[in-house]
Amino acid sequence: MSVTRQAWAYLNRVVEGPSRALQAHLQAGRDAEELARGIRARASWLGPLGPETEARHAWQRSEEDLAAAALVGGRLVTPDDAEWPADALDHAFGFAATGLSEHLRTYQSDAVAPHGLWVRGPALTGAFAQAVGVVGTRATSAYGRKVTADLVRGLAPAQWTILSGGALGVDAVAHETALSVGGRTVVVAACGLDQTYPKTHRDLFARIVDSDGAVITEYPPGTTPQRHRFLTRNRLVAALSAGTVVIEAGWRSGALNTLSWAEALGRIPMAVPGPVTSAASSGCHARLREHRAQLVTSADDIRALLEALGSVDAESQYELAFAPDQIQQLSRNELRVYDALPLRGGADADRIATAAGLPLPLTIHLLLDLERRGMLIREGNDWRRAGLG
Amino acid sequence: MSVTRQAWAYLNRVVEGPSRALQAHLQAGRDAEELARGIRARASWLGPLGPETEARHAWQRSEEDLAAAALVGGRLVTPDDAEWPADALDHAFGFAATGLSEHLRTYQSDAVAPHGLWVRGPALTGAFAQAVGVVGTRATSAYGRKVTADLVRGLAPAQWTILSGGALGVDAVAHETALSVGGRTVVVAACGLDQTYPKTHRDLFARIVDSDGAVITEYPPGTTPQRHRFLTRNRLVAALSAGTVVIEAGWRSGALNTLSWAEALGRIPMAVPGPVTSAASSGCHARLREHRAQLVTSADDIRALLEALGSVDAESQYELAFAPDQIQQLSRNELRVYDALPLRGGADADRIATAAGLPLPLTIHLLLDLERRGMLIREGNDWRRAGLG
Numbered sequence: 001m002s003v004t005r006q007a008w009a010y011l012n013r014v015v016e017g018p019s020r021a022l023q024a025h026l027q028a029g030r031d032a033e034e035l036a037r038g039i040r041a042r043a044s045w046l047g048p049l050g051p052e053t054e055a056r057h058a059w060q061r062s063e064e065d066l067a068a069a070a071l072v073g074g075r076l077v078t079p080d081d082a083e084w085p086a087d088a089l090d091h092a093f094g095f096a097a098t099g100l101s102e103h104l105r106t107y108q109s110d111a112v113a114p115h116g117l118w119v120r121g122p123a124l125t126g127a128f129a130q131a132v133g134v135v136g137t138r139a140t141s142a143y144g145r146k147v148t149a150d151l152v153r154g155l156a157p158a159q160w161t162i163l164s165g166g167a168l169g170v171d172a173v174a175h176e177t178a179l180s181v182g183g184r185t186v187v188v189a190a191c192g193l194d195q196t197y198p199k200t201h202r203d204l205f206a207r208i209v210d211s212d213g214a215v216i217t218e219y220p221p222g223t224t225p226q227r228h229r230f231l232t233r234n235r236l237v238a239a240l241s242a243g244t245v246v247i248e249a250g251w252r253s254g255a256l257n258t259l260s261w262a263e264a265l266g267r268i269p270m271a272v273p274g275p276v277t278s279a280a281s282s283g284c285h286a287r288l289r290e291h292r293a294q295l296v297t298s299a300d301d302i303r304a305l306l307e308a309l310g311s312v313d314a315e316s317q318y319e320l321a322f323a324p325d326q327i328q329q330l331s332r333n334e335l336r337v338y339d340a341l342p343l344r345g346g347a348d349a350d351r352i353a354t355a356a357g358l359p360l361p362l363t364i365h366l367l368l369d370l371e372r373r374g375m376l377i378r379e380g381n382d383w384r385r386a387g388l389g
Numbered sequence: 390m391s392v393t394r395q396a397w398a399y400l401n402r403v404v405e406g407p408s409r410a411l412q413a414h415l416q417a418g419r420d421a422e423e424l425a426r427g428i429r430a431r432a433s434w435l436g437p438l439g440p441e442t443e444a445r446h447a448w449q450r451s452e453e454d455l456a457a458a459a460l461v462g463g464r465l466v467t468p469d470d471a472e473w474p475a476d477a478l479d480h481a482f483g484f485a486a487t488g489l490s491e492h493l494r495t496y497q498s499d500a501v502a503p504h505g506l507w508v509r510g511p512a513l514t515g516a517f518a519q520a521v522g523v524v525g526t527r528a529t530s531a532y533g534r535k536v537t538a539d540l541v542r543g544l545a546p547a548q549w550t551i552l553s554g555g556a557l558g559v560d561a562v563a564h565e566t567a568l569s570v571g572g573r574t575v576v577v578a579a580c581g582l583d584q585t586y587p588k589t590h591r592d593l594f595a596r597i598v599d600s601d602g603a604v605i606t607e608y609p610p611g612t613t614p615q616r617h618r619f620l621t622r623n624r625l626v627a628a629l630s631a632g633t634v635v636i637e638a639g640w641r642s643g644a645l646n647t648l649s650w651a652e653a654l655g656r657i658p659m660a661v662p663g664p665v666t667s668a669a670s671s672g673c674h675a676r677l678r679e680h681r682a683q684l685v686t687s688a689d690d691i692r693a694l695l696e697a698l699g700s701v702d703a704e705s706q707y708e709l710a711f712a713p714d715q716i717q718q719l720s721r722n723e724l725r726v727y728d729a730l731p732l733r734g735g736a737d738a739d740r741i742a743t744a745a746g747l748p749l750p751l752t753i754h755l756l757l758d759l760e761r762r763g764m765l766i767r768e769g770n771d772w773r774r775a776g777l778g
Contacts, residue, residue, distance in 0.1 A: 143664055150666075158767075273674060275532055275664030276686035285662060288677060289684040291746070295677050297665035350743040357680070360743075 007036040008078040009062035009220070012116040014035040014053050017218040018232055021049035022080070023112040036139045061220075068221035070193045071313065073209065074120040074193040077216075082376035085240060088128040089113045095266030095365065101221030110232055111264060114218035116361065118193045120205075121214030127186060131161040133237045133244030133262065135255040136170025140324065144248035147171040147272055151245065154299020156183025158227060159367075163188060165233060166201055166215070170247050175204060178360030179211055188240070189217040190233035191225040213300060230313050234258040235265070242306040243268030245296060259293060267294040268305050279326050330370075333358065338385070396425040397467040398451035398609070401505040403428060403442050406607040407621055410438035412501040421467065449668060455611035462598065463509040463582040474629060477517040477710070478502045481628035484655030484754065493616030499621055500653060502628075503607035505609055507582045510603030511595075516575060520550040522626045522633030522651070523646040523689060525559025530669050533637035537562040540634065543688020545572025552630050554622060555590055555604070559644070564593060568600055577629070578606040579622040580614040623647040625759050631695040632657030634685060638672030645672045648682060655754045657694050658682040680748065719759075724749065726755040727764065727774070 006200065011032055015022050024047075025035055038046055046053070069075060077083055096111035101185040102340075117124075130364035132155055132165055136144060148170050159216060162178040166170040166187035166345045185208055189197065193215065196202045205215050218236065234254065238244050239259035249255040271293035272282030287293040296302050330338060333356075340355035347355075353363035367383055370376040377386050400421060404411050413436075414424055427435055435442070463476035466472055481739065485500035504515075513659060521544055525533060531540055537559050545551055551567040555558040555576035567574035573641045574597055578586065585591045594604050607625065608618065623643065627633050627650035635658075638644040651658040663670030676682040679731060685691050719727060729744035736744075743753035760767040766775050 006479055047598040143666070147665060191626055272665055273670075273677070273684075274538060276661055277532070281662075281688075288528060289664070289686075289690075291680065295662075295674060297671070297674050297678075301678075332550050354743045354749070 004032055005008075005066070005076060005078065006062040007032040008080070009065050009076055010036045010060070011039075012118075012218075012220045013061050013074065014056040014059055016113065016316040017050070017116070018110045018112045018235070019049070019052060019115065020109055021047060021052050022115050025049060025114065026079070029376045032080070032101040033344035048140055050068065057373070065220045065222075069118055069193050072120060072194050072221075074215075074221075077119050079115070083125045084117075085128045086125055088131070088240045092265035092267060095368070096264060098364075098368070103155060103384050110235060114236065117216050118220065119214055119216045120193055120217075121186075121209045122212055124214065124216075125160050126184070127184065127214065128163075128197055128240045129161075129164050130159055130306075131241045131369045132306060133163045133241035133258060133267075134170070134174035134247065135164055135234075135237065135244060135247050135249075135379045136247040136285075137253045137255060137280055138169035138171075139250070139280065140173070140264050141167040141278060143274055143278070144170055147274075148247045149177045151272075151299050151302065151337060152183070152249070153181055155302065156181050156185070158303070159177055160303075161186055163237050164242075165190070165230075165237060165258075166197070168198055168200075172201065172204065174338075175208060175213075178213070179207055182211075184211075185213045186240075187213075187215040188224075188233050188236045189215055190219070190229040191217065192219050192221040192223040193217060194221045195224060199228045225298055231257055238267050239265050241267060242303070242340050243270055245270040245272065245302060246284055246287070247272045248274060248278075248280040251280055251282050251286065251360070253283050256287065259287060260319055263292060266368075268362060270296045270302060270305065272296055277304055294359065304332055304345045333362070334366050334370060337363055338370060340383050341376070341383060346379060346384040348381045349383065352383060392595070393421055395451040396421040397505055399425045399449070399467070400428075400455050401465065401507075401607075401609045402450050402454055403445040404438070404504065405733065406505070407499045407501045408438070408441060408504065408505045409498055409501050410436060410441055411504050414438060415468070415504065421469070443482055448582055448713065452752070454609045454611075458507055458582050459608075460732065461509060461583050463507055463604075463610075466506045466508050466513060468504070472512040472514045473506075476518045477520070477629045481654035481656060485653060486493070486710040487753075487757070488554060488731060499624060503625065506601055506605050506607055507609065508605050509582055510598045511601060511607075513603065513605075516550050516573065516603065517552075517629045519533070519548055519561070519695075520552050520575070520630045521695060521759045522552045522630035522647060522656075523559070523563040524553055524623075524626065524633060524647045525634065525670075526636075526638050526642045526644060526669055527556055527558035527560075527638040528639070528669065529558040529562070529637050530661055530667060533559055533669055534562050535635050536663075538566045539672070540636070540661075540688050540691065541572070541619075542570055544691065545570050546664060547688075547692070548573075549591055549692075552626050552646075554619075554626060555586070555594065556580070557587060557589075561590065561593065564597060564602075567602075568596055571600075574600075574602045575602075575629075576604040577622050577625045578604055578614075580606065580617040581608050581610040581612040583610045584613060586680040600721055603657060619643055620646055623651045625658050626652040628654050630656060632659055634659040634661065634691060634692070635673055635676070637667075637669040639662060639668055640671050642672050645676065648676060653678060654756070655757075657751060659685045659694065661685060685746070722751070723755050723759060726752055727759060730765070730772060730774050732774070735768060735773035738772065739771045 039057050093113045156178040162185040164174045175185045193196050234257045244262040246255045246259050259269045271284040273286050336356040340352045349364050353360045377385050468503050482502045499647040500730050545567040553563045564574045580586050626647050635644045635648050635653040648658045653721045660673040725745040729741045738753050742749045765772050
C-alpha cells in the first residue's frame with residue numbers, strides 16, 4: 001500500500017467531503033501527503049481546514065478503511081489515479097467556480113469536487129465520457145416506471161452510462177433497465193461501500209458491479225446514509241453527467257435537488273412532463289413552468305440536448321475530420337450561440353441567451369466552450385467573436 | 390332596417406374577412422356607406438380593395454342576409470354598435486399592427502380585425518372583459534376530457550367567459566362544462582349562422598345561446614366551413630381572449646394554430662402537459678419545449694397568468710382605488726417588467742424579458758401597457774422609465 005494512497009485514505013476519513021477548504025489547498029498545489037502531515041501536526045497554514053479537522057485529526061484508520069473497502073471488492077480512487085474522472089469533475093466544478101450560474105448561490109459551499117471516490121467495479125476510465133443522470137421519486141407510478149424504462153432503453157445501448165442514486169422507484173428502474181439491455185450503469189451512494197442503502201438493493205448493486213458498472217461514493221467505509229449526504233451525493237450525480245433528467249418528482253422530491261445541482265454545475269437539467277392529475281409529476285411541471293429544466297419526452301430529445309454539447313458522437317466526429325473551417329465544426333447549439341453574437345461589438349450572456357433561444361446556463365456553458373476553442377473573447381460581462389482570419 | 394346596417398351587410402357579403410384592404414379604409418375614417426358606394430361604383434380610391442371585390446361587387450343581398458340571420462335568431466353586429474367588442478379587438482390587432490410579435494410573420498395578411506360579427510345570443514357587451522380560449526384536439530382522450538372539465542370548472546364560475554370553436558372533443562367539453570356550472574361560453578364558428586358545424590352540435594349551440602352565451606362568426610349566412618375559414622376563425626378565438634390554453638393537440642392539430650394566433654396577437658399562449666406516452670399531448674409538449682407556451686396545470690395557473698394582465702378582478706380594483714402611488718398599482722407581472730428596467734438609460738425588450746424572466750411576447754405586451762399608463766417611454770427599440778415626479 002503506497003504512502004500516498006494511505007495519505008488520501010486519511011484525508012477521506014478526517015475530512016468529510018465536500019470540503020472547500022481542502023480543495024483550496026489541492027488547487028494551490030499541496031499534495032496528499034503534505035496535507036495529511038499538516039493536519040496531523042495542526043499546521044498553522046491549514047487555515048479553515050484546521051478547525052474542520054480538529055476533532056478527527058488524530059484518527060489513524062487508513063489501513064482499516066482500505067481493508068474494509070477491499071473486503072466488499074472496493075478500492076479508493078484518488079485524483080492521482082488515471083481512472084479519476086478528472087474531465088467531468090473539472091467541467092462541472094470549474095463551471096461552479098466561475099460563479100456564472102444564477103442557481104449556484106444556495107449550494108456555494110458544497111460546489112467543490114470530491115477528494116476521493118470509493119469504488120466497487122472496474123476502472124472508471126471512460127465511464128463518464130457519455131453519461132446521463134436519471135433520477136426521480138421513490139414513490140413512482142406505473143407511468144413513471146414505463147417512461148424511465150423507455151428512456152434508458154434509448155440511451156444505454158447507445159453507450160450512454162446511466163447514473164443514478166440507487167434508491168427505490170425511478171432510480172431502481174433506471175439501473176435495472178440499463179442492466180437488462182447490457183448497458184453501463186453507476187450508482188452514486190450516500191454511504192460507505194460496506195453499507196447498502198436501501199438494503200433490498202444488495203443484489204441489484206452486485207449485478208451492476210458484475211456488469212461493467214460501479215457503485216461509487218465519496219464517503220469512507222462505515223459511513224451511514226444521512227440526510228445531508230443524500231444532498232451532496234446528488235451533486236455527484238449531476239457533476240458526472242452531461243445532463244440529468246428527472247422523470248417523476250413531487251413538490252419536495254430530492255430528485256429536484258439533483259436537478260438544481262445540474263443547473264449549478266452547468267449541466268443540462270431536463271424534466272419529463274406527465275399527467276397534471278398526478279402529484280408525482282408536479283415537481284417536474286414546476287421546474288418546466290419556471291423554465292429551469294428542458295422538456296424532454298424521449299431518449300432522442302435527451303440525446304439531441306446532450307450530444308449538442310460536443311460529447312462523443314460518430315457522426316459529428318466524421319464531420320469534424322472533414323470540416324473546412326472552424327465554424328462548420330460547431331454543433332447545432334454551438335452554432336446558435338455563435339450566430340447570436342453580434343457581428344461587431346459585444347453582448348452579455350443574457351442577451352445572447354435570448355437571441356439564441358437557449359436557457360442561460362446552457363448558453364454560458366457553450367460560450368465557455370467556444371472561448372476555450374479560441375472562437376470567442378470575453379471582456380468583463382461581454383462576449384465577442386474572435387477574428388477568424 | 391337602417392341604411393348603415395345594410396351597408397355593413399353588403400360589405401360582409403362582398404368582402405370575405407379578414408380583409409386588410411377594407412380595414413385600411415376603415416382606419417382611414419371612411420364609413421360603411423361610403424365604402425359600400427365606392428365598391429359598387431368601382432371607385433378609383435379603392436386600391437387593393439378594388440380587385441378584392443371585383444367578382445362580387447354587384448351582389449345585392451343585404452336584406453336576404455339579414456333576414457336569413459334573423460331566421461335563426463341572429464343579427465349583424467358592426468363596429469358602429471355599442472356591443473361591438475372594440476376593446477378586445479383593438480388590443481389584439483393593435484398589438485399585431487406594432488409588428489413587435491416575432492410570431493406574426495406567417496399570419497401578417499390575416500392579422501386584422503373582422504368587419505362585422507354575425508351573432509346569435511344576447512348583447513356581447515362585457516362578454517370578453519374576462520375571457521379565455523380553451524381549445525384542443527377533436528380526438529381527445531379521457532385525460533384530455535377530464536382536464537378540460539377541471540379547468541373550465543375553475544374558470545367559468547369566476548366570471549371567465551369560455552371561448553372555443555364548437556368542435557368535437559376538447560371544444561365540446563369546454564362548452565358543455567361551462568354550461569353545467571352556469572358559466573358563459575361563446576362559440577366562434579367558421580361558417581354562417583344558418584349552418585351548423587358539426588351538425589351534431591345543433592342542440593349544444595342552442596343551449597349555449599339560451600344560457601347567456603353566444604355563437605358568433607364573421608361569415609354571412611350560407612357560408613360553408615372550409616379549411617381557410619377554420620384558420621381565420623382561430624384568430625378570433627385568440628383575439629377575443631386574454632389567453633388561450635390548448636389542452637391536448639397532436640403534432641398537426643388546428644389547436645396549435647390558435648396558439649400561434651395568441652402569440653401573434655399579444656395574448657398569452659398556454660399549454661397543458663400530459664403523458665409523454667400519449668400522441669394527443671405531443672403538440673402541447675412541442676410548444677412547451679420551444680418555450681412558445683406557458684405551462685399550466687390548473688385553473689389557478691391560468692388565472693395567475695391572465696389576471697396579471699390587469700383584467701377585471703375585484704381585489705385588484707380595490708388595490709387600485711387605494712394605492713398610494715402608480716407603482717403600487719402594478720400587477721405582479723407588470724412589476725416584474727418595471728423592475729427589470731434599468732434605473733438609468735434604456736434597454737430593449739429582449740433584455741427586459743430576460744431580466745424579468747418572462748417570455749418575450751408577454752413582456753412586450755406589458756411594456757405597451759406600461760407605456761399607455763405613462764410609466765415608460767419608448768425610444769426606437771429601447772424602453773426607459775418615465776420620470777415619476
